Amino acid sequence: MKKILEKSEVLLIIWCIIAAFGTYFCMYAFRKPFTTGLYENYQLWGLGYKSILIIAQVFGYMLSKIIGIKIIAELKSKSRIGLIIGLITFAELALLAFGFVPYPYNFIFLFMNGLPLGMVWGVIFSYLEGRKMTEFLALGLSLNLVMTSGVLKTIYLYLQETFHFQEFHLPFIIGLIFLPFFLFFVWMLAQIPPPNAEDLKLRNKRVAMTADDKNKIVREFGIGLFCFVGMYLLMATMRDFRDNFAVEIWREIEPGFSKVIFSEIESTIGLVVVSLIALIAFIRNNFYSYLTFTLMMLLAVMACGGSTWAFQQQLISAKLWMLSLGIGLFLPYLLIQTVVFERLIALFKAKGNVGFLVYICDAIGYLGSVCLLLYREFFLRQISFVNVLITFSYIISVVSFVLLIIQLIYFTNKHLNGRVWWKLSPESEMV
Secondary structure (H helix, E strand, O other): OOHHHHHHHHHHHHHHHHHHHHHHHHHHHHHHHHHOOOOOOOEOOOHHHHHHHHHHHHHHHHHHHHHHHOOOOOOOHHHHHHHHHHHHHHHHHHHHHHHHOOOOOHHHHHHHHHHOOOOOHHHHOOOOOOOOOOOOOOHHHHHHHHHHHHHHHHHHHHHHHHHHOOOOOHHHHHHHHHHHHHHHHHHHHHHHOOOOOHHHHHHEEEOOOOHHHHHHHHHHHHHHHHHHHHHHHHHHHHHHHHHHOOOHHHHHHHOOOOOOOOHHHHOOOOOOOHHHHHHOOOOOOOOHHHHHHHHHHHHHHHHHHHHHHHHHOOOOHHHHHHHHHHHHHHHHHHHHHHHHHHHHHHHHHOOOOOHHHHHHHHHHHHHHHHHHHHHHHHHHOOOOOOHHHHHHHHHHHHHHHHHHHHOOOOOOOHHHOOOOOOHHOOOOOOO
């Protein structure tokens, strides 16, 4: 199969998209379904038990990202398959314990569930990065990050209403259903050949990093990286809040909402976002690509604030607001995960891999998620979920816009070093 894929670029693209999409979709089946449960009759330490469960899993997921800064950055190709299967197996066993250990002691197993899952993305993306069509190949990953949670919420509600599973057991059952599919998609990943000579020329060779490699990248690109990390912190925090409490948000906005609203909105967001990201794959010039995704992110963060204001003024419907806000949040979030560092490594010929930089962002991003959850539970319990979403939408819009302008000036000056870029041709040294 590897030989066939090496000979057919079209088949390789299709294969990579399906393998990445399928593997990451299945990972979400082990991580997200429990958030659809309400756990209304349970409390612990004066807090709603659902908040305890989400905080426990997100904290484990955050630690997974911190561990991943080292594990994923130093991961060698021969170890990838064993690692990803071990991560998912551990997560499913934790869900089994979550279902059978009695309340209120079972929340610890959602921490255990999150602990391995944060590294799955890095293993999958290691098969895709450093190729001339990486942005296109990563469509499967991007689509998952946007729409899969909504689809799984719909599946959860269907299984609950049809078979009346208890909400503590249902996460394990959904994981068990998806386990055979996960193993099949992992087999597909294993067949993907390494980047070819043209890939290496356009995107730079990706290597397992040493401690010196990591320190050098941080020293050399610190200010620009700080801007993207800060922006990712805001995006990841709000994305997680919006996703974890989607049911509660819709109950406040529109009581009696349709159960398919999650799939409809998240699928639409996914199609719009991944289509925009896919376009960047066709820009061969790495600097022009950088300018393009920066412009996309500027427009997206303006849409966050603009759509929120329009919703408050009753100029747009709740559905259109959630759709616009979702696009405004997910487009920059996914660009940072799949495009920004991919192109910056290629542009500056840096020695390293995308996983290291993304996992720095993720570790800090999920720390923000934990802090927001704790802050709301202890200080904002009387404020509605919708008001929290509105407030942080404005914060994200303003702060992210400033950070984007700073990094634009920083990286442009660093790359051009005094050259006037608009007088250079596309065939110049910038590639």
